[in-house]
Amino acid sequence: MPAFPHSTTSTPTAIAVPPSLSLPVIEAAFPRQLHPYWPRLQEKTRTWLLEKRLMPADKVAEYADGLCYTDLMAGYYLGAPDEVLQAIADYSAWFFVWDDRHDRDIVHRRPGAWRRLRFRLHAALDSPRDHLRHEDPLVAAFADCMVRLYSFLPQSWNTRFAGHFHEVIEAYDREFRNRTKGIIPTVEEYLALRRLTFAHWIWTDLLEPSAGCELPDGVRKNPAFQRAALLSQEFAAWYNDLCSLPKEIAGDEVHNLGISLIKHQGLTLEEAIREMRRLIGKCVDAFLVAEDDALRFADGLDDGTVRGKELSTAVRACVRNMRNWFSAVYWFHHESGRYMVDSWDDRSTPPYVNNEAAGEK
Structure with missing residues (x-):
């Protein structure tokens, strides 16, 4: 199956998907597309990561393109205006870096650093312009993302997104507390979390700014739309x-559907993988x-009015x-260096993370 390469060329690269992770239905029935802005997106997000000091320059140079964060977003929000897709892609890259900071704060037992970051992110979410020059690059970059994302649709969308x-x-x-205490949630608790x-x-x-239209509650909360x-x-x-x-097993994680199945339903690793594949199917x-x-x-929304046609579209x-x-999502997991554990020197420490005491300043 051709998949997109980690470069701005148009030559496809064949990606070998391990049998345990292969989903023929995705490869056959969900043809892959990529937003035409992607090559520029990749370049600009790489530059943004550097400018916002979210990753050291050497790690950006070595790992940023291979992590494929922009590929993931460019394969999702098709039809989005370029500036919307750029804001989403930068926010997505920020989200991955935040996830890594959260993980390192747990691994290095830094509850104070995590607590400060948590409160700062809450504050920046509500008043991003006040945090654009925050001392913590993660907070400042988040504020930048929010200012941009809040500019596309009305305040009602912004309020919903913030909530x-x-x-x-x-x-x-909650995940921080569970992991530091070694608590593995039940399957039901885990799925909700x-x-x-x-x-x-x-x-x-974020589908809405991509479509250029805020959906009213009656449309957005329709059971058919919500279920899909x-x-x-x-x-x-x-x-x-x-x-x-x-x-996550290598990193002593406790938050994974497979880990919950093993712990609370008594499944072996092989049985848990089979059950996960069944649920995914x-x-x-x-x-x-x-x-x-x-x-x-x-x-049915297209009732002959201009508004009806707009909502239907x-x-x-x-x-x-x-x-x-x-x-x-499928191809991202087979192309991104984020999941290539076997190639890491230390299976519990991703090579692209800043493993120093970030956040303790």
Whole structure:
């Protein structure tokens, strides 16, 4: 299956997907696309990471393109205006760096540093312009992302997005406490927490500026739209868990669907992998049904008025991009250096992270 290379060339590279991670239905039924802005996106996000001091220059040079963060977003938000996609891609890159800081704060037992960062992010989310020059590069870069993302749609969208991300920050705090105490959540507890730590509703919210239209509550909360959105995100989170399992076992993680299955349902590693694959397959099948329902809902919104046509077009764009999330996530996990644990010198320490005492200043 051709997949996009880690460069700005157009020559495809064949990616070998391990049998345990292979999903033929994704490769066959979810053709991969990439936003035409991607080569420029990759270049500008790399520059942004440097300018915002989110990664040391040597790590940006060696790892940034191979981590494929921009590929992930360029494969998801098709049709987005270039400036919207750029803001989303920079925010996504920030999110990965934040996730790594969170992990290092846990590994190095830095609860004070994490607590300060948590409160600063809450504050920056509500008043980003006041934090653009914050001493912590992670906070300043986050504020930059928020100023840009808040510029595309009305205040009502901004308020909703902020509310969703406040919940994500608090979910990361729950994960911090679980990991420092060695608490492995039950499967049900984990799945509920995962919807927040994976930021399901953040990535769904960002479908709207990509489509150039804020969706009213009655449209956004329609069961057909909500189900398609949830299933696309559940697939991404669970497939991430499947691909991350070796990395997270090596890093003494406690937050992974496979780890919860092993701990609380008594499964072996091999049985847990089979069960995860079964759940992921069911999720894909359910999405194909939900997608049809959501597209029918979109068609019904076109009532002959200008507003009806606008909403119908926007919902169809959002649902198409929910579909794109499947292939974007799938190929990302096989191209990104983030999951190539076997190539790391230390399986518990990603080579692209700043493993120093960041945050203790």
